[in-house]
Amino acid sequence: MDEIIVILVLLGIGYVFGVLAEKRHYKDIKKRERETVFLPVASFGAKQPLPDARDAMLFSGAVVISSDYFKTFVMxxxxxxxxxxxxxESLLDRGRREALLRVKEQAIQWGAREILNVRYETSTIGGGASGRTGPVSIEVIAYGTGIR
Amino acid sequence: MILTTLEGVPGKEVIEHYGIVQGSTVRAKNVGRDIAAGFKNIVGGELRGYTDLLNEARQEALDRMVLQAKQLGANAIVNVRFATSSVAQGAAELFAYGTAVRVR
Known part of the structure; x- marks a missing residue:
């Protein structure tokens, strides 16, 4: 009986804080996406003629994001x-958008006018990697070439 | 050293290829970070300790790749890619590779 109560409490905490954190994160992501929307980002560029630019630099952004107790239970x-x-799905979406935003923010600071050939790399820590269900953390790296 | 994900360096001409260069790191979870991560697994959200770890690992992999390219006499690495794989429970590999070239 005690165990069920503990699980229910954890589920409650996970649900409330998870939903709050997700809402806050999405609000933050949307705000920063509006702020950085002027910088064009393309997932192509390697097979095109090289762009006309003075400088090029590799930018990458990383994020590790964890599921909450409720999401794990749902899974x-x-x-x-x-x-x-x-x-x-929302977990991966948040991770990818956050990683890309970090790339864009660094590139803007550097003075980029475009980011070319953006790639994503995703992997999991925990449950997913071991093949069992359990708390899953997702790590995302986004990277691309900024030109100015 | 110029790194790009393109097949060349904009505004410059590739004059010599040195072949593929790569760098990798294998990192494991750490207990201190895991306690925080264990708590975060209940409420969800970003695991900043792990993000820092991932950033360090990425930088280390890039540094190793750059070192290899320097030893070959290259001054740029083009078509850089990252790849990840899990080696063992709780350990992950981050791998960076690209083509070392000399540009002018």
Whole structure:
């Protein structure tokens, strides 16, 4: 009985704080995306003729983001019936957008006028890597070439 | 040393290729960070300790790649890519590679 109460409390904490943190993060992401929207970002560039520019530099942004207790619990249930896992989709979405924003912010400071050939690299720490369900942390690296 | 993800360096001409250069790091989780991460696994959100670790690892991998390119006499690395893989439970590899070239 005690164990069930502990789990319920953790689920409650996870849900409340997880939703709050996610809302706050999305608000922050959207604000910063509006601030950096003037800088063009392209996922192509390697197979085009080289752009006309004075300088080029590699920029990368990294982020490690963790699921909360509630999302982990939802995932455990999802594993029984399968299907779309919306709880984790938002996690990956936040991670990727945050990583790209970090690239853009560094590039803007440097004075870039465009970022070319942006690539993402994603991996998991914890549950995903060991093949079991458990708390999952997602690490995302975004990188690209800034030109000015 | 100029690093780009393009197939050359804008405004410069590639005069010599030195082949592929690479650098990698394997990093493990650390107990101090794990306690914080364990708590964060309940409430969710960014794990700043791990983000720092990832940044250090990325820099280290790049540094090793750059060192290799310097030894070959290159002054730029083009078409840089990152790759990750998990080596063992709780350990992850970060791998950077690219083509060392001399540009003018």
């Amino acid at each position: 455990t249930l999802r594993n029984l019936i399968g299907g779309r896992v919306i709880a984790y």
